[in-house]
Amino acid sequence: MSPLTPPPPFPSFSFPLEGDDEELEKLKRKIEADRGFNCQFYKEKCLRRRIAVRMRARGQRTFAEYGQLLDRDPAEYDHLLDTLTINVTKFFRNLETWNALEQQVLPTLFEGKGPVKVWSAGSASGEEAYTASILMREWLEKERRLHDAGRIQITGTDIDRRSLEAARKAEYPELSMAETPGPVLQRWFSPGPPFTLRPEARQGVSFERRDLISGEPLQGQNLIFCRNVVIYFDRDIQERLFKRFYDALAPGGFLVMGKVETLIGEARLLFRPVNNRERIFRRPL
Template sequence: MAQGARDQSEARARQGQSGHPERAVVKSEQDELAFRALTRKITQARGLACDSYKDRCLRRRISVRMRARGVHTFADYGRLLEEDALEYDLLLDALTINVTKFFRNVETWRALAPWIEGLWKARRGEVRAWSAGCASGEEPYTMAVALAETARRLGQPALLGRARVDATDIDRASLERTRAPAYPEAAFTEMPAELVHRYFTPEPPRRPVPELQRIVRVLKHDLTSEPAPAAPYDLIVCRNVVIYFDRPMQERLFTLFADTLAPGGLLLLGKVETLFGPARDRFRLEEPRERIYQKATPA
């Protein structure tokens, strides 16, 4: 290709297929306006604080539903929501879905075990824990197993009933699955086999034993707009949740956790999440690799 023709071709590529850069700009602006209108509509209709989520996360997950319904623009999808109330539920599921499994990153739970034992001894078994963003229940039941194992190691299994794990989420389907827990074999690939046999039914779909189910309380809760469901907590686990929010909302959540934890309480974040902002000074990073923080006790 001659240099002149190549230059013209590259210029057209930069301008867009139409060859009119101003049209591309207008289309981009229209797309942005339609996206903002759509997120406002979702917030008003279902109370989800869309403006606190990262844009790329929102766009990606909304696009999943758009493709599923054969819709190509945000404006058209907004009109679809007005006509189909069920689509709101499906969209909310897509926006809040969180992939998890039992004892995910098992090394993290091994590192957490002695800290939980310390809490158990200090609280005489009355440990209050919060799974903030519980998805389909694997995390809160992992926490329940960790508490049960602590009671067993200390020869105090009868005290397990004094513990409690609050499992919260905004997603309707996640809460339903947590209230009626039944899990396929794939959910247990990281969980030590002896714990699976000890705390779950033998045949899939596996269900937690009654002792675990009795200490897990399932609650609907919106992290972005509601106070903690109870306080104080001794352990808060919120893994791979805050990463989806923008920085101001992350700071607000970290402050919420700091306010809600009892002195000496533990906060477990995801491995790619880091505590920052004003709340950072209220914690010590005890296990840097596993993101285990302990709230400082008053001097």
Template sequence: MDAFMSLQKSIEKLVRIKCSNYKEDYIKRRILSRMRLTNTEDFEAYHKYLLENPQELDLLRNALTINVTKFFRDPEVFDVIRREILPDLARRRGSIRIWCAGCATGEESYSIAILVYELLTLHKDVNVTIYATDIDAVALQKAMTGIYDRKALDNVDEKRIRKHFISHDDGTFEVRPHIKELVKFRQHDLMSGIPIARYLDAVTCRNVTIYFTEKQKNHLTHLFHSALAVDGYYIIGKTEYLARDVEHLFKPYNVMQKILRKAA
């Protein structure tokens, strides 16, 4: 067994991340970044370091699952959610349930929560639940804390910042309680094959599947299809796509913004 394969086996056992679900070059890039930071010269040396330094397990897990994001990333997508999707669901549903899958540190989940809060000023009788999940416990802790630097708010206008964030003396901004209480954060492994809930009205999973193998992408498409109610919305990343084997599960809603709807 070569050094890289041996290292992957230890990662699967100790870090509890199944390497075969991800593209090999992605796994190697993330490990190489940890090797540079730990001054280990090859996979064998890093493997030894990993086994001898328990704190490296969490650092490697973070490196493998990191998802760089910001509030209202790709503003055009959120504009469609604000103008079309949420009002449509409010008209048709007494309650709205949304799943932000692979939520990382929570920026996208809170972005949707801000839009939901604004919607509820016009539809006070609608109940909304936002599930936000990720495999990374450290990222989820940051999400639940809800404190971000100014750069994460580049796409948030000043009026929203004043209304929905608390400005701290150290230059950070904290999400206000009226937004936090709309989001339920939970640890969840998308590879488990079990959705966080069923009969959902919308699922967002953006810029997550680009790291997965084609087989795993198809598996996740089936997972989200099973989680959604009929005509539920599925929002994917701008560079993502559905493979031919699963594209029949969804019909286009907004091709430019990569928004789909569950097919009957």
């Protein structure tokens, strides 16, 4: 293109960031009926932006047209659900949080004798759940308590089937390892990419599909991670979730949220802060 050639025109249709409410409602109902993904719980702006990403990728102008495309080409659903659920995650995401957990939470967690139950809620492809496993094993080793590793029970849950499949496979691309300290990488993964997690760190870790909002919560947990999940939910759903987490925790159990998230409403009275900066809270004993 010569420097004098005008740039190509901007795409001739604007994306549906507002308007078309009725069509959008229909599309939401369709997605729920076909794939059981309840769009009603998600922030409207977020949802529109994400659906627009897929519409643009497939050259569709209206929600109705895109709905028809989903009927003609159901494989598009996989791309749409990937886009809607935002599965981005990493091992040791926010390293400072893991350091704080090691110092302020692990000693208490392993004080007793029974199982140490950890729930990674919205686990995506498993990096968070496995990071918890690695952290605990390294700590136990340092404390000369490796015999306690058998007490670790970590459950990762997510709504997205493809992420869960990836979690069970435990093979990771370079991007997943970007925040992982070198020695940890060498010790716990086979050389990659893909970096395969060693079987020892997979022991006691399992994954299951569970919708955080409409599914049954786990019970009797000692530590719950719910990081970078609730930001996508409406405020009242967030409040409901925090209460569910409170019930899912054993007394004295810990809740860890994402760095950009915070407790709201009555939930603020339910939990005691352990480390405000790292978003670590505790259900009182």
